[in-house]
Amino acid sequence: MALSSIESHKSSIRNTDANIIAIMAYLAAGIIGWIPIVQYLSWIIPLLIFLTEKQSKFVKFHAVQSFIITLIDSVISFILIVIIRNTVIINAIADMENTLGAFAWMAILTGLATVVSLIYSVFAIIALVNAYQYKLYKIPVIGSIAEKIAAKKG
Numbered sequence: 088m089a090l091s092s093i094e095s096h097k098s099s100i101r102n103t104d105a106n107i108i109a110i111m112a113y114l115a116a117g118i119i120g121w122i123p124i125v126q127y128l129s130w131i132i133p134l135l136i137f138l139t140e141k142q143s144k145f146v147k148f149h150a151v152q153s154f155i156i157t158l159i160d161s162v163i164s165f166i167l168i169v170i171i172r173n174t175v176i177i178n179a180i181a182d183m184e185n186t187l188g189a190f191a192w193m194a195i196l197t198g199l200a201t202v203v204s205l206i207y208s209v210f211a212i213i214a215l216v217n218a219y220q221y222k223l224y225k226i227p228v229i230g231s232i233a234e235k236i237a238a239k240k241g
Contacts, residue, residue: 090222099141109149109218112136113211116157120204127165130158137237144237149218152233153211156226160207167200 098108112133119129133153140146174192210226217224225231 090217090224093145093221093223095221096143096145098143098146100136100139100146105143105146106219106221108136108140108143108146110215112146112150112153113215113218116153117208117211117215120157120160127161130154130161133157145218145221145223147237148223148233149214151236152214152226152229155229155233156207156210156214159229160204163203164200167196167203171196171200 093105096105097103098105100108115132116129119132120126133150137147137150137154140150171193174196210229214224214226223234225234
């Protein structure tokens with residue numbers, strides 16, 4: 088995939104290098120994503136960066152891309168966790184003999200949640216490394232959406 092490089096420049100956020108602010112959108116969301124309970128709110132940091140940035144379309148693009156991928160990961164993970172908990176509780180209450188089946192479903196859904204998080208992490212790391220190098224890396228599907236949103240605001 089051909090990446091377009093951007094000239095190094097400053098962000099309007101504390102006059103910091105734009106690439107540093109861009110990687111903060113991914114890094115902060117990634118770190119918060121590992122903290123129980125608040126992990127489902129990790130999309131707030133990239134959103135705040137996107138809304139705060141006034142001039143750098145590069146920062147806006149990476150912030151909104153981080154926001155979208157983090158939000159998707161949070162929603163999918165939350166749904167899977169709710170399904171896992173409900174499956175175990177409902178099966179344990181309804182049929183004590185079928186508890187093994189509930190735990191089997193729990194293992195499958197936990198594995199699926201882990202795969203979703205790993206896919207998110209791989210794309211976020213690739214985007215973060217490219218952002219540091221002042222490159223626009225578009226995550227498949229999400230990158231095009233992020234590009235359109237970043238171009239509208241500002």
